[in-house]
Every structure is written in structure tokens, then in C-alpha cells.
Amino acid sequence: MEQLIVTLVTFDGAVNWTVGFLTTVAIFAILALALNIQWSVGILNFGVAAFFMVGAYVSAVLTLPAPEGLEAYVAGWGIPIPVGWLFAALAGAVLAILLGIPTLRLRDDFLAIATIGVAAILRSIANSVEGLVNRSRGLNGIDGFLEDQVQGGGYRWVELAIALVVLLAVYWLVSRASASPWGRALRAIRDNEDTAKASGKNTVKFRMGAFMLGAMLMGLAGAIYAHRSGTISPLTFSDLLGTFFVWTMLIVGGSGNHRGAVLGAVVVGFFWFGTPLIQESLPDWLGSRVFQVRQLLIGLLIVVFLLWRPQGLLAERDRVSRFVTRGPGDELPDGWLDKAMKRLRQRSAAQSPRS
Amino acid sequence: MGLTLVFGVLGIGDFAHGDKMGWGMFLAFFVVSAEGANLGFAGGRFGSLSFGWGLIVGLLVAMIGVALISVILERLVFRRLRAAGGGFFVFAIASLGISIMLRAVIQLIWGPSNFRYTPGIHPAIEILGGIKVKPDQFFIVGVTILAAVLLYWLLYRTRFGKAMRATADNPGLAEASGIDTNRIRIGTWIIAGFLGALAGVMLGLQAEVRFDAGFRLLLPLFAAVILGGIGNPWGALIGGLGVGIAQEVSTQWINTGLKPGIPFVIVIVVLLLRPRGLFGQVR
Numbered sequence: 001m002e003q004l005i006v007t008l009v010t011f012d013g014a015v016n017w018t019v020g021f022l023t024t025v026a027i028f029a030i031l032a033l034a035l036n037i038q039w040s041v042g043i044l045n046f047g048v049a050a051f052f053m054v055g056a057y058v059s060a061v062l063t064l065p066a067p068e069g070l071e072a073y074v075a076g077w078g079i080p081i082p083v084g085w086l087f088a089a090l091a092g093a094v095l096a097i098l099l100g101i102p103t104l105r106l107r108d109d110f111l112a113i114a115t116i117g118v119a120a121i122l123r124s125i126a127n128s129v130e131g132l133v134n135r136s137r138g139l140n141g142i143d144g145f146l147e148d149q150v151q152g153g154g155y156r157w158v159e160l161a162i163a164l165v166v167l168l169a170v171y172w173l174v175s176r177a178s179a180s181p182w183g184r185a186l187r188a189i190r191d192n193e194d195t196a197k198a199s200g201k202n203t204v205k206f207r208m209g210a211f212m213l214g215a216m217l218m219g220l221a222g223a224i225y226a227h228r229s230g231t232i233s234p235l236t237f238s239d240l241l242g243t244f245f246v247w248t249m250l251i252v253g254g255s256g257n258h259r260g261a262v263l264g265a266v267v268v269g270f271f272w273f274g275t276p277l278i279q280e281s282l283p284d285w286l287g288s289r290v291f292q293v294r295q296l297l298i299g300l301l302i303v304v305f306l307l308w309r310p311q312g313l314l315a316e317r318d319r320v321s322r323f324v325t326r327g328p329g330d331e332l333p334d335g336w337l338d339k340a341m342k343r344l345r346q347r348s349a350a351q352s353p354r355s
Numbered sequence: 356m357g358l359t360l361v362f363g364v365l366g367i368g369d370f371a372h373g374d375k376m377g378w379g380m381f382l383a384f385f386v387v388s389a390e391g392a393n394l395g396f397a398g399g400r401f402g403s404l405s406f407g408w409g410l411i412v413g414l415l416v417a418m419i420g421v422a423l424i425s426v427i428l429e430r431l432v433f434r435r436l437r438a439a440g441g442g443f444f445v446f447a448i449a450s451l452g453i454s455i456m457l458r459a460v461i462q463l464i465w466g467p468s469n470f471r472y473t474p475g476i477h478p479a480i481e482i483l484g485g486i487k488v489k490p491d492q493f494f495i496v497g498v499t500i501l502a503a504v505l506l507y508w509l510l511y512r513t514r515f516g517k518a519m520r521a522t523a524d525n526p527g528l529a530e531a532s533g534i535d536t537n538r539i540r541i542g543t544w545i546i547a548g549f550l551g552a553l554a555g556v557m558l559g560l561q562a563e564v565r566f567d568a569g570f571r572l573l574l575p576l577f578a579a580v581i582l583g584g585i586g587n588p589w590g591a592l593i594g595g596l597g598v599g600i601a602q603e604v605s606t607q608w609i610n611t612g613l614k615p616g617i618p619f620v621i622v623i624v625v626l627l628l629r630p631r632g633l634f635g636q637v638r
Contacts, residue, residue, distance in 0.1 A: 044444055046451070100625045110626055112447055113577045117619035120574055124616055244455055247448060289463055296459035302452030306445055307435055 009151035019156050021273055027225050029265035030170050032249045034217035036261045037174055039250065040183070042190040043104075047115030047335075049242025050122050051215045054095050055088035055222025056232050057126065060139045062087055063227075073133045081145045087225045092219025095131040096212045104207050119239060126234040138233025142226050159228050166224055170217055172256055175214065186210055240295065245272065248298050251305050254312025263313055268301070314338070414556050421555070422548030429544045434537070445478060495557045502553060503592050509546070519543060575599070577617035582625050597621075 253264020510516035582594035
């Protein structure tokens with residue numbers, strides 16, 4: 001992450017920082033969307049970092065060449081990178097199945113505990129099993145997709161394009177999924193599981209499906225992250241950055257709502273990755289502690305939003321299907337952005353000549 | 356035990372419990388360390404134990420401090436969320452946010468280094484059959500048993516405990532029977548805070564004082580609670596012993612680095628075989 005920190009003194013520096021920042025935010029936005037799919041059926045996944053990590057490692061070991069010298073990792077088949085992405089997504093889904101079988105039928109809270117545990121255990125496996133993934137040395141020299149095709153220093157733009165294209169595809173996918181009968185069933189299960197069951201929905205199956213879809217997307221995000229940063233180690237996938245950070249994005253942006261998830265990623269990402277930029281100009285007593293203060297503020301953001309703005313910046317629109325119109329009083333209150341947009345619309349309507 | 360109490364009575368999986376232990380640890384450290392010495396608390400040792408009055412005062416400060424933090428958080432955060440009709444999800448996420456904040460504040464004040472209550476090496480003494488035990492460890496075991504007995508007495512032999520159990524079973528009904536459920540909740544947080552701080556100080560005594568020690572213990576804690584059956588203090592004690600022993604014994608056969616994975620395996624196995632835990636009651 002910290003390689004993003006470049007001083008913004010020059011125009012080039014500013015452009016480079018922005019491109020890198022947007023790429024990172026796009027990857028985190030994919031994570032937030034994936035989490036949102038799981039959350040939309042009431043799955044409390046506190047182990048985003050685990051799925052993110054599995055995707056990154058799977059794609060990395062499959063696409064890397066065979067290990068040499070001190071290196072010691074499995075696979076190393078040097079397969080094409082997009083195939084690595086595919087396997088990363090599959091690996092995420094497999095992990096979701098393994099975790100979902102014992103926990104999804106039980107109380108909601110058990111899955112939360114199990115997922116927080118799986119992130120910890122995967123990190124400790126990666127760290128301590130010799131010959132699996134280079135232990136704490138991590139994997140290095142992971143190629144970027146199409147990196148060998150690009151001459152000169154323009155590759156960062158390609159990275160950005162890759163991340164954005166994938167983000168758009170994921171956004172399209174989750175939006176379609178949410179708008180489909182399947183997505184409607186998910187919301188029904190979240191809002192009232194008993195009613196959904198009574199309507200003949202196999203809730204365990206639906207929840208497993210959502211858990212797997214989200215996990216696949218998290219695995220994919222991990223793969224993109226690995227090929228983008230070129231180096232990964234167990235330390236990269238901390239609970240703070242890999243899990244809580246993504247939750248903050250979702251809570252701030254507006255849970256249960258895909259636009260909100262992306263907006264949250266941009267806002268929270270800017271706050272997080274932007275802090276190092278102003279570190280230099282802060283007074284010393286604050287500048288030296290800026291990372292802890294940043295962490296404090298992330299926690300504070302979660303609590304403050306839950307208390308005063310539980311629906312996030314962009315509220316989830318309460319709807320059954322686009323074919324059903326709702327009566328007044330059914331809607332959630334407008335978000336800040338909704339209000340601002342309305343005001344703008346009213347103003348422009350007032351200014352335009354009446355015909 | 357504090358965790359299982361909050362879990363059972365309030366229906367909140369308090370993910371911040373580990374960090375509250377961390378606070379207990381550091382508050383006691385504050386009293387024991389140089390800053391405390393200026394206030395006239397340090398010095399002296401009890402027999403072969405590695406600490407003196409400083410730690411006892413520190414323990415009291417820590418317990419009051421952590422209970423205070425818990426009560427403030429209940430007032431500021433959890434009560435409002437409850438009033439807004441938040442479910443388990445909202446509480447869990449809020450407690451995660453709080454956990455991040457508490458840890459960040461510890462780091463802000465004390466920095467990321469490790470500390471010990473008393474510097475130096477404390478030799479272990481031999482008891483029967485060549486087993487070596489540190490005197491401090493006797494103290495820790497004794498305090499744990501004392502706390503368990505006190506908690507049992509409180510829960511099953513006092514009116515307050517009865518009211519607490521009633522609130523756990525059915526808050527609406529408890530309220531209708533004239534129990535001030537808000538007072539019960541505050542009381543539960545205070546007791547959980549006491550226990551958390553106690554555990555934190557004992558942990559600091561046994562190992563080191565680290566900013567993330569509490570958080571690292573979170574998974575074993577939850578594993579102990581699930582193994583013992585949620586909301587059951589005896590279960591939590593036995594579960595804690597079980598998880599701890601399993602973790603230490605496992606190093607005979609597997610890589611030490613995998614030790615943190617043991618609680619997770621226990622959680623999964625318990626969930627598959629007996630989700631209500633060893634001593635869980637059928638409702």
C-alpha cells in the first residue's frame with residue numbers, strides 16, 4: 001500500500017498518485033460490492049481478508065514460474081494470468097463452501113466468528129508451513145496482466161484500466177443479480193427469514209449461493225491485487241485493511257446498495273490513502289501518530305455512521321421489483337446526496353423557462 | 356467469562372472484549388510503571404511473587420477503568436442502537452468499530468512496544484515430580500477460581516443474578532415483571548468489564564503487555580465460549596481450559612506456527628457436532 005505514497009509536488013507525481021489511488025480504490029470497491037452481496041442476505045462476513053488472500057495467493061502461485069533457489073512454493077506452472085484469475089475466484093468459492101457447511105445453518109453470529117477465525121488461520125498457515133507459499137518472505141515478482149506488451153512507463157494506466165473494467169463488470173453482475181428474482185429472495189430472507197421460508201424458499205441454499213458469489217468476487221479482487229502489486233505476503237492481508245476497512249466502506253457508503261458500496265470505497269479510500277499526503281504538513285506531535293489516528297477515525301466512522309446514519313451516504317432504495325410501484329411512506333429517508341440532487345433538480349426546474 | 360456473560364445476557368457478541376482486556380492490562384501497567392511510581396504506588400513484593408502492592412492497586416484501577424469504559428459505551432452506543440431496533444448484526448459491527456478505536460488509542464498513548472510489569476526473569480520453582488511452576492501462576496489460578504466462584508454466587512444466589520438471567524431469557528417479560536432491564540444491562544457490562552480487566556492483568560502478568568494482546572486472544576475466547584456453551588459461566592471456564600490445553604498440547608505434533616489455528620478448528624468441530632456447546636442448555 002505504502003508504495004502509493006509519492007509527493008504531490010509535481011504534476012506528474014499528482015497524476016501518478018491519482019492513477020495508483022484509483023486502481024487501489026477500484027480493487028477495494030470490488031471487495032465492497034462482494035461483501036454487499038453477502039450482507040444483502042444477512043451474512044456477517046468478518047473474514048473478507050481470508051477470501052482476498054486466498055484469491056491473491058492462488059493466482060500468484062499458479063502464474064509464477066517454478067520456484068528457484070531459496071524460493072519454495074507449490075505449483076509455479078506459469079499459466080496465463082486470466083486463467084489464474086479464474087482459479088482465484090474458484091478458490092474463493094471453495095473456501096466459502098467449506099466455511100458455509102458448518103455455519104450457515106446455525107446462528108448468524110457463528111459465521112461471523114468462524115470467518116474472523118479463518119482469516120487468522122490462513123495467515124498462520126501461510127506464515128509457518130514450509131514449501132507452501134514462501135512463508136513470511138511472501139511471493140515476489142508476480143507479473144501484471146499484459147505487462148510485457150506495454151513499452152515504457154505507461155503500464156500504470158493499463159493497471160487502472162484493468163481494475164476499472166473488472167469493477168464495471170462486477171458492478172453490472174451484482175446489479176443484475178440484485179434485480180433478479182434471486183436477489184429479491186435474498187432481500188426477503190434478510191428482512192424476514194421466517195416469511196421467506198414460509199414462501200417456500202430454501203434459505204440455506206440462497207445464503208450459500210450469496211456467500212459463494214461474494215467469495216468468488218473477493219477471490220477475483222485478490223488476484224487483481226496480487227498481479228497489480230507484484231508482491232504479496234501474509235502481512236498484506238491484515239484484518240484491519242482486508243476486512244474492517246471494507247466494512248467501513250460499506251457502512252459509510254450505504255449497505256445493501258451497490259452505488260453506495262462504490263461511493264464508500266472512494267470516500268473511505270481517499271481518507272485512508274490520502275492521509276500520508278498531508279502527514280508532512282502536520283505538526284510533529286500529530287504527524288508522527290497519523291497512522292494510529294487514522295485507525296481511530298476508521299473505528300469512529302463505523303460507530304458514528306451506525307448511530308446517526310445507519311443507511312449510509314446513499315440509502316438503499318426500498319423496492320420489490322421495478323414493476324411494482326410503492327405507496328407513500330414505504331421509502332427510506334433520502335440520503336445527503338439524494339437531497340442535494342433533488343435540490344439541484346428543483347433549482348434547475350425553477351430556472352428553466354416554463355413552456 | 357465476561358464475554359459469555361455479555362453474549363448471553365445482552366445478546367451482543369462483543370468483539371471489543373479482547374481490546375478491553377488490553378485496556379485493563381495497560382491501565383494496570385500505568386500504575387505499576389514509572390508514572391505510577393511518582394504517585395507512590397510502586398515497590399515492594401509479596402514473598403516470591405514478582406509483584407507488590409503496585410499491581411494490586413493497578414488491578415483495581417484497571418477493573419474500575421474498564422467497567423467505566425464499558426458503561427460509557429453502553430450509554431453512548433449500544434443503548435441508542437437498541438432503541439433504534441438494531442439486531443445482532445448492528446451490535447457486532449459497532450463493537451468491531453469500538454475494538455479498532457480502543458486499540459488505536461492504546462497505541463497512541465503507549466506506542467507499539469511490549470512491556471512487562473516487572474523487568475527481569477522470574478525463576479520457576481519446582482513442585483511435585485519436577486513440574487516447574489512460577490509463583491505468579493499459582494496466584495493467577497487462584498484468582499481465576501475465586502472469580503468463578505464469585506460469579507456463580509452472583510448469578511445463582513442473588514436477586515440481581517436472578518434478574519440478570521431473566522433478562523437474558525426474555526427481556527420483554529423481565530421488563531414487564533418490574534425488572535429495570537437498563538440497570539441490569541449496565542450491571543452486566545460492569546461485571547464483564549471487571550472480569551475483562553482481571554483477565555487482561557493476569558495475561559499481562561503471565562506474558563507481556565502488548566497493544567494487540569487482547570485482540571489476538573479474541574478467537575480463542577470465542578472458541579472457549581462456544582465450546583462451553585454460550586451464556587454459561589462454568590462452560591466458559593471449562594471451555595477456556597480446554598482451548599488453552601488443546602493449543603499447548605498440539606505443539607507436540609504440529610508446527611508451532613499453526614497454534615493460533617487450533618481454536619478455529621475447535622469452533623468448527625463444535626459447530627458441526629454440538630452447536631450448543633458442551634454445557635449448553637436446550638431451550
